[in-house]
Amino acid sequence: MVVRIVKEAELKDSLGIVVTESYTFADPPEELILDCGEKLGPITVAYETYGTPNEDRSNAILILHAFSGDAHAAGWHEGDRKPGWWDDMMGPGRAFDTERYFVVCSNVLGGCKGTTGPSSLNPETGKPYGAGFPLVSIPDMVRVQARLLDKLGIEKLLAVAGGSMGGQQVLEWLVAYPERVRSAIVIATAARHSPQQIAFNEVGRQAILADPNWNEGQYYSGEQPSKGLGVARMVGHITYMSDTSMAFKFGRRAGANGKSHPFGTGFEVEDYLQHKGLTFVDRFDANSYLYITRAIDEYDATGGGNLAERFERLNARVLVLSFKSDWLYPSYQSREIVRACKKAGVDVTYCEIESTYGHDAFLLEVEAQSNLVSHFLRRAHTAGEGA
Amino acid sequence: MVVRIVKEAELKDSLGIVVTESYTFADPPEELILDCGEKLGPITVAYETYGTPNEDRSNAILILHAFSGDAHAAGWHEGDRKPGWWDDMMGPGRAFDTERYFVVCSNVLGGCKGTTGPSSLNPETGKPYGAGFPLVSIPDMVRVQARLLDKLGIEKLLAVAGGSMGGQQVLEWLVAYPERVRSAIVIATAARHSPQQIAFNEVGRQAILADPNWNEGQYYSGEQPSKGLGVARMVGHITYMSDTSMAFKFGRRAGANGKSHPFGTGFEVEDYLQHKGLTFVDRFDANSYLYITRAIDEYDATGGGNLAERFERLNARVLVLSFKSDWLYPSYQSREIVRACKKAGVDVTYCEIESTYGHDAFLLEVEAQSNLVSHFLRRAHTAGEGA
Numbered sequence: 001m002v003v004r005i006v007k008e009a010e011l012k013d014s015l016g017i018v019v020t021e022s023y024t025f026a027d028p029p030e031e032l033i034l035d036c037g038e039k040l041g042p043i044t045v046a047y048e049t050y051g052t053p054n055e056d057r058s059n060a061i062l063i064l065h066a067f068s069g070d071a072h073a074a075g076w077h078e079g080d081r082k083p084g085w086w087d088d089m090m091g092p093g094r095a096f097d098t099e100r101y102f103v104v105c106s107n108v109l110g111g112c113k114g115t116t117g118p119s120s121l122n123p124e125t126g127k128p129y130g131a132g133f134p135l136v137s138i139p140d141m142v143r144v145q146a147r148l149l150d151k152l153g154i155e156k157l158l159a160v161a162g163g164s165m166g167g168q169q170v171l172e173w174l175v176a177y178p179e180r181v182r183s184a185i186v187i188a189t190a191a192r193h194s195p196q197q198i199a200f201n202e203v204g205r206q207a208i209l210a211d212p213n214w215n216e217g218q219y220y221s222g223e224q225p226s227k228g229l230g231v232a233r234m235v236g237h238i239t240y241m242s243d244t245s246m247a248f249k250f251g252r253r254a255g256a257n258g259k260s261h262p263f264g265t266g267f268e269v270e271d272y273l274q275h276k277g278l279t280f281v282d283r284f285d286a287n288s289y290l291y292i293t294r295a296i297d298e299y300d301a302t303g304g305g306n307l308a309e310r311f312e313r314l315n316a317r318v319l320v321l322s323f324k325s326d327w328l329y330p331s332y333q334s335r336e337i338v339r340a341c342k343k344a345g346v347d348v349t350y351c352e353i354e355s356t357y358g359h360d361a362f363l364l365e366v367e368a369q370s371n372l373v374s375h376f377l378r379r380a381h382t383a384g385e386g387a
Numbered sequence: 388m389v390v391r392i393v394k395e396a397e398l399k400d401s402l403g404i405v406v407t408e409s410y411t412f413a414d415p416p417e418e419l420i421l422d423c424g425e426k427l428g429p430i431t432v433a434y435e436t437y438g439t440p441n442e443d444r445s446n447a448i449l450i451l452h453a454f455s456g457d458a459h460a461a462g463w464h465e466g467d468r469k470p471g472w473w474d475d476m477m478g479p480g481r482a483f484d485t486e487r488y489f490v491v492c493s494n495v496l497g498g499c500k501g502t503t504g505p506s507s508l509n510p511e512t513g514k515p516y517g518a519g520f521p522l523v524s525i526p527d528m529v530r531v532q533a534r535l536l537d538k539l540g541i542e543k544l545l546a547v548a549g550g551s552m553g554g555q556q557v558l559e560w561l562v563a564y565p566e567r568v569r570s571a572i573v574i575a576t577a578a579r580h581s582p583q584q585i586a587f588n589e590v591g592r593q594a595i596l597a598d599p600n601w602n603e604g605q606y607y608s609g610e611q612p613s614k615g616l617g618v619a620r621m622v623g624h625i626t627y628m629s630d631t632s633m634a635f636k637f638g639r640r641a642g643a644n645g646k647s648h649p650f651g652t653g654f655e656v657e658d659y660l661q662h663k664g665l666t667f668v669d670r671f672d673a674n675s676y677l678y679i680t681r682a683i684d685e686y687d688a689t690g691g692g693n694l695a696e697r698f699e700r701l702n703a704r705v706l707v708l709s710f711k712s713d714w715l716y717p718s719y720q721s722r723e724i725v726r727a728c729k730k731a732g733v734d735v736t737y738c739e740i741e742s743t744y745g746h747d748a749f750l751l752e753v754e755a756q757s758n759l760v761s762h763f764l765r766r767a768h769t770a771g772e773g774a
Contacts, residue, residue: 195655198639199625200625202654206618227597234590235622237586252585269582273593274589
């Protein structure tokens with residue numbers, strides 16, 4: 001039984017204080033055979049839950065986070081200044097309405113927010129895995145989520161939802177566990193990365209590998225490869241915004257240090273990116289950056305073939321969303337998913353949402369997404385009750 | 388008198404063997420007062436010339452190179468495996484027809500290809516300037532070009548032409564020396580950088596500064612900051628291509644090392660970028676990267692005000708070209724220049740060329756550009772003869 005510690009809401013409609021829980025695979029098999037062929041174990045998975053499961057646990061929704069996200073999707077951690085990363089979308093009366101649904105979000109395998117990853121202790125050496133961590137894949141991440149749902153007693157999901165890398169995991173749920181999914185919300189993602197998307201991730205990886213503090217992945221007892229990770233995050237942030245949103249947010253305003261030297265920061269946008277790079281280091285592990293971006297780049301929902309064929313066992317309703325100014329995951333990639341659904345006879349709805357926020361829109365365009373998601377979920381929920 | 392050493396053409400229509408010449412400011416003032424207020428001297432400028440000046444030197448065209456370009460725009464250097472960077476556009480019968488025109492191309496101030504820059508010896512210390520090199524600007528670069536033209540006896544240019552950073556210099560010619568320009572070709576550029584453009588350059592700068600071998604800019608007697616410069620070049624290359632051209636060139640083909648490890652290269656596009664990064668180190672100086680990208684980012688052809696007003700003294704014909712898939716210098720930035728020309732009553736022609744090559748198109752879309760450029764130049768040349 002899950003212990004939910006949700007205190008009196010601090011803010012109206014908010015979930016109030018929540019805590020991250022964790023589960024270490026206890027039932028056999030305690031180890032997981034990964035796509036790369038290696039065994040990994042023990043495996044701990046960090047997760048949060050919001051709302052209450054109904055009697056037959058038919059109201060469960062699994063939320064899947066993006067690259068640098070974590071299990072803390074909504075509500076407040078004690079002492080935090082910000083709520084979870086999708087708080088606007090979750091809570092009583094919100095899109096993922098916690099008065100109706102039981103919502104679960106877990107941190108991915110390979111991450112650094114409580115789920116087993118390269119910064120975890122390798123039981124064989126008593127030291128962090130570092131570069132000795134095995135290669136993990138998006139399907140491996142989803143296998144861990146399926147094990148967590150087993151533990152939570154959830155056989156079938158009312159919905160599985162996520163954006164960006166979270167959207168890749170939604171696709172993997174659809175192809176790997178079609179019998180466990182009644183509906184899916186696929187946001188701002190791609191069935192497989194284009195070379196441009198791979199290339200941006202590769203710049204980040206090379207920036208980390210170029211940092212001498214990376215030290216072949218064994219830096220946990222010394223200096224972090226913070227400069228390399230900072231540069232990686234900077235390039236990431238550019239790709240998450242749009243030309244328009246950057247022009248609106250920064251224009252050509254001078255930075256705090258003025259424009260006096262090629263080695264200082266000349267413009268506010270540079271201060272912003274440097275700040276984002278510097279602070280990322282406090283909340284993310286460089287090795288997780290390497291492993292997770294590699295999993296994202298390698299992922300291919302088509303299995304190297306035809307996505308429509310992989311959807312043939314699917315009996316779920318699908319909602320696909322993309323954003324007009326998102327040039328990192330351009331709409332044509334979402335339309336490819338929609339076409340595959342149609343070809344496979346899947347009940348699919350697609351909407352390209354007007355937005356200038358770029359890829360970040362999946363975190364920021366709350367109103368448009370809320371309308372679409374809440375109606376979609378109600379329809380799925382009602383269909384389930386009728387069945 | 389300029390000594391042109393152009394041997395028998397190795398290839399039909401080619402300029403054959405050419406050599407880079409150099410000129411050190413000899414007439415007073417031998418120093419240049421830079422925009423930053425500092426004096427710089429002596430100044431040497433590397434340049435090449437193709438074709439023959441006519442009697443009144445009214446057939447001279449100045450070609451301005453992009454960020455990592457140099458004076459070697461066309462023809463072959465002895466022993467080279469590739470001709471100059473715009474060779475396809477220059478030579479007998481080509482767009483910049485060396486049977487009609489006298490073409491000059493010089494390396495920019497702050498560069499590392501023969502013109503004074505941070506890797507040059509500081510006469511006061513006898514060591515390379517390094518980070519002690521003063522901040523240079525696009526207008527400073529153009530001042531050096533004007534001095535070179537004085538030395539070559541060219542009072543007025545038939546045309547000034549360039550793409551990308553070269554296009555910024557063309558704009559600066561138009562606002563700083565309107566009386567010296569009869570026509571201008573402005574390709575794939577912007578009157579001033581957007582925050583997105585600045586942000587990509589800043590990632591490159593931070594990658595270099597993060598490399599401990601950068602050593603506050605004094606690395607000339609030791610290890611080069613090659614890893615940092617390599618990462619900088621990788622991100623540059625992504626922005627020079629388009630999503631489409633990368634998909635066409637690489638797809639998701641596996642790299643040479645297979646896909647077995649997060650620290651190896653998984654995909655061909657990663658091999659390509661790493662190779663481009665590695666080889667760039669052999670031909671470019673990290674400090675020049677810092678200084679020149681800073682000059683590009685700081686440049687503002689509007690002077691912080693109104694571009695049309697700055698064109699009011701202009702009596703030149705202008706051709707503006709952009710490329711449909713160029714997302715680094717999107718067409719709306721070219722259209723801003725066109726609108727300013729129209730507002731100022733300047734005779735301007737604009738063409739957005741269909742291309743999937745992205746920003747690289749200005750180097751690759753030879754046929755479309757050649758047609759437009761050769762007609763434009765003939766019209767300008769004839770107008771001059773008639774005057």
